[in-house]
Amino acid sequence: MTSPGGRYSFDPGSPALRADPYPAFRKLRETEPMHWSDLGYWVASRYEDVRAVLMDRDGFGQGDFIGNIRMFYAPDFDVLGQSSYRWLSEVFVMQDPPQHTRVRALVTGALNARRVRDMAPRVQEITDHLIDVFMARGGCDLISDFAYRLPVMVMCDMLGIDQDDSRLPEIINAIAQSFIVFEPRTLSEAELTLANGEMDKLEAFFTDLFERRRREPRNDLSTALVEAGDGADALSTHELTTAVIGLFGAGFETTAHMLGNGMLTLHRHPEQWRQLRADPEGLAESTTDEVLRYETSLVATYRTAFADKIVGGVPVRKDQRVLTLIGAANRDPDTFTDPERFDITRQAARHMSFGGGIHFCAGAELARLEGRIAFSTLARRLPNMELDTASPGWREGFLFRGLSSLQARW
Numbered sequence: 001m002t003s004p005g006g007r008y009s010f011d012p013g014s015p016a017l018r019a020d021p022y023p024a025f026r027k028l029r030e031t032e033p034m035h036w037s038d039l040g041y042w043v044a045s046r047y048e049d050v051r052a053v054l055m056d057r058d059g060f061g062q063g064d065f066i067g068n069i070r071m072f073y074a075p076d077f078d079v080l081g082q083s084s085y086r087w088l089s090e091v092f093v094m095q096d097p098p099q100h101t102r103v104r105a106l107v108t109g110a111l112n113a114r115r116v117r118d119m120a121p122r123v124q125e126i127t128d129h130l131i132d133v134f135m136a137r138g139g140c141d142l143i144s145d146f147a148y149r150l151p152v153m154v155m156c157d158m159l160g161i162d163q164d165d166s167r168l169p170e171i172i173n174a175i176a177q178s179f180i181v182f183e184p185r186t187l188s189e190a191e192l193t194l195a196n197g198e199m200d201k202l203e204a205f206f207t208d209l210f211e212r213r214r215r216e217p218r219n220d221l222s223t224a225l226v227e228a229g230d231g232a233d234a235l236s237t238h239e240l241t242t243a244v245i246g247l248f249g250a251g252f253e254t255t256a257h258m259l260g261n262g263m264l265t266l267h268r269h270p271e272q273w274r275q276l277r278a279d280p281e282g283l284a285e286s287t288t289d290e291v292l293r294y295e296t297s298l299v300a301t302y303r304t305a306f307a308d309k310i311v312g313g314v315p316v317r318k319d320q321r322v323l324t325l326i327g328a329a330n331r332d333p334d335t336f337t338d339p340e341r342f343d344i345t346r347q348a349a350r351h352m353s354f355g356g357g358i359h360f361c362a363g364a365e366l367a368r369l370e371g372r373i374a375f376s377t378l379a380r381r382l383p384n385m386e387l388d389t390a391s392p393g394w395r396e397g398f399l400f401r402g403l404s405s406l407q408a409r410w
């Protein structure tokens with residue numbers, strides 16, 4: 001986007017960014033690493049600046065939610081009257097301590113390294129089952145038949161949601177449609193109406209799940225969350241519903257895109273796919289981190305300054321917002337050697353794709369486990385897979401970067 005004065009102004013709604021954001025990221029990093037967008041916020045693109053903002057818990061946080069959203073609308077816009085924005089205002093990723101701390105502790109307890117390790121055999125079983133279903137067909141849509149199904153099944157298992165629940169496809173779609181409220185821009189009336197309706201559906205589905213678990217406890221995370229804390233500390237059904245919509249969505253939307261983006265990138269670099277096929281187990285871990293670095297599925301996040309701060313030599317005033325471009329940080333040559341090269345043997349774990357600081361991704365271990373198992377199993381079981389890499393269909397939206405479909409044959 002170019003402003004009336006002819007100056008470049010970052011616009012996350014630009015179609016060019018959807019097709020390939022990396023040329024714009026590079027230009028920003030090289031020419032204006034702390035860039036002021038006409039949309040009214042700073043855009044940080046260097047690794048050190050992105051990291052500094054996300055790690056500085058005293059200097060940056062979520063701040064005044066209503067004010068931050070009104071920035072994109074009229075000053076009297078009824079933010080909390082929109083169910084999708086009301087949900088966003090209450091979900092813990094958008095909150096500051098102490099509210100954030102209380103819910104995060106519950107969720108990270110459920111996703112600690114030991115529990116995730118124990119999930120490995122089940123994740124392998126689901127992966128093999130999904131491949132068994134389409135193997136004999138000689139082809140599939142890797143996004144709908146695999147990349148979405150794997151993390152959805154893992155999240156359903158974890159929360160105790162019945163895989164055969166006829167409402168599930170609608171719930172998955174509702175996540176995709178309502179998570180548009182994370183986008184740092186004005187939504188059209190149609191987008192907002194759709195997001196609100198889909199959020200209402202999600203709230204009804206998860207409220208029903210928690211009410212059933214209160215009546216009939218089971219051995220699953222939903223029951224554990226209902227039972228966690230006691231007396232004044234226990235979470236209300238509304239608080240649980242809000243948190244779990246976030247957890248469920250974060251648990252599959254980003255992971256599905258990691259798997260899709262990873263397979264696309266591996267096939268755009270056939271020598272890397274060949275290398276993975278030659279040693280699927282040995283290279284599974286570094287492949288997953290390199291995919292996360294090179295083609296992250298969460299391209300950016302944002303923070304509000306709690307006080308006047310200096311970032312990358314630029315003064316950021318109290319209450320101003322900073323969009324931290326994770327995707328740009330991941331290709332910063334000051335941090336990664338030859339960053340535009342996709343190299344599955346690289347030790348890339350320093351990437352910023354799981355964020356940093358107090359909001360560091362609660363599901364990072366699980367996402368890495370799913371990546372390791374999925375990439376190695378596909379390379380082992382479908383080594384002759386060919387993908388239509390020429391014109392992949394990138395989904396709408398800027399923050400969540402992923403494909404709507406990816407045809408595969410073998």
Ligand code: HEM
Binds near residue numbers: 092104250301302362
């Ligand atoms: C490739 C997959 C994933 C990516 C790229 C990713 C990325 C991220 C990032 C960047 C954040 C920080 C957001 C911020 O600071 O504003 C985050 C937070 C979070 N992620 Fe993930 N995530 C992934 C998978 C998962 C999975 C599998 C789960 C759960 C099962 C999960 C649950 C969460 C939760 C609950 C938070 C909020 C943490 C907090 O606010 O304290 N994520 N994720």
